[in-house]
Amino acid sequence: MATISVVPSKPWRPKLSRVWPDILGALFTALSSVAIVAVTPLKGRLGFSITLIVMAVITSASISWLRRDRKAALNSVSTVFVYVAAAFVIIPLASLLFEIVSKGIVGFSFGIFTKDMSLTSADSPLSEGGLLHAVIGTLYIVLLATVISTPVGFLASLYIVEVQGRFASLVRFFVQAMSGVPSIVAGLFIYAVWMIGLGNSYNVAAGAGALAILMIPTVARTAEEVLKLIPNDLREAGLALGATQWRTVAMIILPAAKSGLVTAIILGIARVAGETAPLLLTLGGADAINLNPFEGNSSALPFYVWKNYSLGNPESIQRAWLGVFVLMIMVFMFFSLARYFGRAKGANR
Amino acid sequence: MINEENREMRDSMSKIETTSAASSGADIRKEVKPSSLASVAASHESKSKSREIRDGVGLEARGIHAWFGKKLVLEDISLDFAPGTVTALIGPSGCGKSTFIRILNRMHEFIPTAALAGDVLLGGKDIYGSGVDVTKIRLKIGMVFQKPNPFPSMTIRENVLSGLRLAQIKLSNEDELLESCLLRAGLWDEVKDRLNEYGGALSGGQQQRLCIARSLAVNPKVLLMDEPCSALDPGSTLRIEETIRELSESISIVIVTHNMQQAARVSDYTGFFLSDGGPGKLIEVGSTSEIFSTPKDQRTLDYVTGRFG
Ligand SMILES: Nc1ncnc2c1ncn2[C@@H]1O[C@H](COP(=O)(O)OP(=O)(O)OP(=O)(O)O)[C@@H](O)[C@H]1O
Ligand SMILES: [Mg+2]
Numbered sequence: 020m021a022t023i024s025v026v027p028s029k030p031w032r033p034k035l036s037r038v039w040p041d042i043l044g045a046l047f048t049a050l051s052s053v054a055i056v057a058v059t060p061l062k063g064r065l066g067f068s069i070t071l072i073v074m075a076v077i078t079s080a081s082i083s084w085l086r087r088d089r090k091a092a093l094n095s096v097s098t099v100f101v102y103v104a105a106a107f108v109i110i111p112l113a114s115l116l117f118e119i120v121s122k123g124i125v126g127f128s129f130g131i132f133t134k135d136m137s138l139t140s141a142d143s144p145l146s147e148g149g150l151l152h153a154v155i156g157t158l159y160i161v162l163l164a165t166v167i168s169t170p171v172g173f174l175a176s177l178y179i180v181e182v183q184g185r186f187a188s189l190v191r192f193f194v195q196a197m198s199g200v201p202s203i204v205a206g207l208f209i210y211a212v213w214m215i216g217l218g219n220s221y222n223v224a225a226g227a228g229a230l231a232i233l234m235i236p237t238v239a240r241t242a243e244e245v246l247k248l249i250p251n252d253l254r255e256a257g258l259a260l261g262a263t264q265w266r267t268v269a270m271i272i273l274p275a276a277k278s279g280l281v282t283a284i285i286l287g288i289a290r291v292a293g294e295t296a297p298l299l300l301t302l303g304g305a306d307a308i309n310l311n312p313f314e315g316n317s318s319a320l321p322f323y324v325w326k327n328y329s330l331g332n333p334e335s336i337q338r339a340w341l342g343v344f345v346l347m348i349m350v351f352m353f354f355s356l357a358r359y360f361g362r363a364k365g366a367n368r
Numbered sequence: 369m370i371n372e373e374n375r376e377m378r379d380s381m382s383k384i385e386t387t388s389a390a391s392s393g394a395d396i397r398k399e400v401k402p403s404s405l406a407s408v409a410a411s412h413e414s415k416s417k418s419r420e421i422r423d424g425v426g427l428e429a430r431g432i433h434a435w436f437g438k439k440l441v442l443e444d445i446s447l448d449f450a451p452g453t454v455t456a457l458i459g460p461s462g463c464g465k466s467t468f469i470r471i472l473n474r475m476h477e478f479i480p481t482a483a484l485a486g487d488v489l490l491g492g493k494d495i496y497g498s499g500v501d502v503t504k505i506r507l508k509i510g511m512v513f514q515k516p517n518p519f520p521s522m523t524i525r526e527n528v529l530s531g532l533r534l535a536q537i538k539l540s541n542e543d544e545l546l547e548s549c550l551l552r553a554g555l556w557d558e559v560k561d562r563l564n565e566y567g568g569a570l571s572g573g574q575q576q577r578l579c580i581a582r583s584l585a586v587n588p589k590v591l592l593m594d595e596p597c598s599a600l601d602p603g604s605t606l607r608i609e610e611t612i613r614e615l616s617e618s619i620s621i622v623i624v625t626h627n628m629q630q631a632a633r634v635s636d637y638t639g640f641f642l643s644d645g646g647p648g649k650l651i652e653v654g655s656t657s658e659i660f661s662t663p664k665d666q667r668t669l670d671y672v673t674g675r676f677g
Binding site: 250253256259260261263266274 | 504
């Protein structure tokens with residue numbers, strides 16, 4: 020009468036009985052590394068890491084060899100190297116984040132988002148003044164640069180991939196060449212042409228223009244790769260239904276590529292959000308809030324960081340760290356928003 | 369105990385039965401007796417004879433040659449597709465059937481290396497003529513592709529109605545159209561409760577039927593189908609074949625198929641393509657019952673009886 024109840028399980032997962040050699044191996048690796056560092060002249064974190072890697076290779080290879088064969092041993096050695104490579108990527112990033120958060124959290128309060136530096140001198144305590152002017156400047160600059168470079172970048176990539184016009188390879192060449200332009204050159208270009216040549220003065224729009232020059236190639240190249248991934252079947256299906264090329268692109272290709280195109284914008288923002296050099300030449304710098312992006316000197320977070328760091332007194336250096344921290348939070352928020360709005364629909368494709 | 373044994377016996381017996389049935393089925397397909405396919409075709413013909421052809425638009429291919437780069441893949445194909453008829457194109461893989469039907473709705477020109485000679489006339493007018501609006505042509509000559517290709521960013525409902533949106537056609541009774549298209553494609557019962565799910569969430573065969581529904585929604589005058597049933601189960605295949613028969617009362621249909629039974633079941637005319645290493649040629653075209661019973665060319669007989677290809 021006993022009813023057998025079927026429970027969903029994952030039989031492909033390793034069972035505890037089968038992982039204990041691995042756990043023992045890991046323990047052995049860690050302990051032996053500690054021991055080796057203690058008795059040999061190898062010292063410090065570097066010595067320990069190297070010993071750890073070597074010991075991990077040796078133990079995992081010998082365990083696999085004993086349990087199975089030479090192929091399994093080779094497999095585990097390459098697995099260890101893959102993990103080590105991943106660690107080489109993650110550890111610097113994590114320590115960077117840790118440094119920024121631990122240094123920047125000092126003096127972080129809601130108040131910094133309500134005040135600017137117009138009435139505060141550089142060496143006054145962190146409880147006075149704020150970086151609202153820099154936050155507003157960065158928001159303006161990133162938004163303006165995105166508004167300029169997204170359509171230009173997307174249209175350039177559409178020209179290369181969809182229109183495949185006569186100059187497609189030329190355009191691709193220029194986009195690639197542009198992505199190698201040093202950021203200071205972009206700033207100098209705006210400075211020389213827009214400001215000196217055409218007689219405009221420092222403002223947010225000039226800064227955004229300089230950043231757009233840097234952002235366009237990133238957006239265009241990423242969008243190009245994304246569009247190339249859309250299967251040709253979809254284009255043919257749209258055209259075979261009697262659509263023009265323009266409507267096929269607008270209603271089928273772009274929606275199908277949506278999440279990838281959002282990634283293109285994100286990569287573009289990531290490319291320019293922290294740029295400082297072009298802003299030094301175009302923003303002019305300010306300690307007060309400037310709500311007009313088309314007139315008057317302004318600030319931005321990278322500019323704020325650079326300025327406070329060069330002032331050199333302890334409070335200013337604290338403020339520089341605070342600026343880095345806030346910039347990081349803002350970039351993170353841009354990314355999350357973009358990801359949220361760019362989620363792939365009909366995802367199992 | 370005895371009961372148990374009995375059931376086992378019965379089970380194994382039914383198994384034997386099914387296997388023998390299956391193997392005899394395979395036999396039929398392997399050494400197709402011309403008479404059997406011919407009789408299928410003949411019975412279809414007698415049924416379709418009684419049908420009255422409504423005013424449709426015919427399609428005519430004249431002296432079609434096609435190249436990819438320097439390579440000639442089709443040589444001098446001339447074929448008439450009368451209104452209200454179903455024409456099956458058969459032939460071994462790589463003989464140019466897909467290339468040919470892509471020429472019929474101007475999809476051939478999307479391959480950069482492609483070239484073409486000859487005329488295609490829709491209702492007497494050359495679709496490759498200058499000043500022809502190619503999007504209107506493709507609206508009138510619909511196409512179902514070999515591989516299912518639903519639009520991933522659209523729901524099932526949006527997929528079916530996508531042709532209207534793409535060609536900017538306004539309709540008041542979209543829901544009726546949606547239901548009738550899905551019914552005719554044999555998909556309605558499976559998706560009527562999930563019309564707002566994405567097209568990519570369907571199985572391969574369901575996706576293909578969705579594509580068929582999509583091409584029906586714009587009400588084409590000619591429908592080109594490139595092996596539409598190659599990913600479908602027998603049930604859906606039968607449903608599609610019924611749809612083809614219903615549609616053929618008002619439009620002309622060209623269907624590429626590797627399934628001789630299917631060609632015999634649904635088509636009024638059959639064209640046999642063959643390439644002997646060189647370009648593909650139209651070896652023979654005639655009424656389906658003729659092709660499957662008394663073809664004029666020995667190679668056609670060999671192919672439809674399964675002796676090669
Ligand atoms: N894009 C292309 N570029 C170059 N050659 C091509 C291209 N597409 C097809 N061909 C060639 O044209 C010939 C005809 O191909 P086609 O796809 O029309 O064959 P098919 O009869 O539809 O075959 P199947 O039954 O396998 O679908 C083949 O020799 C193929 O190699
Ligand atoms: Mg084909």
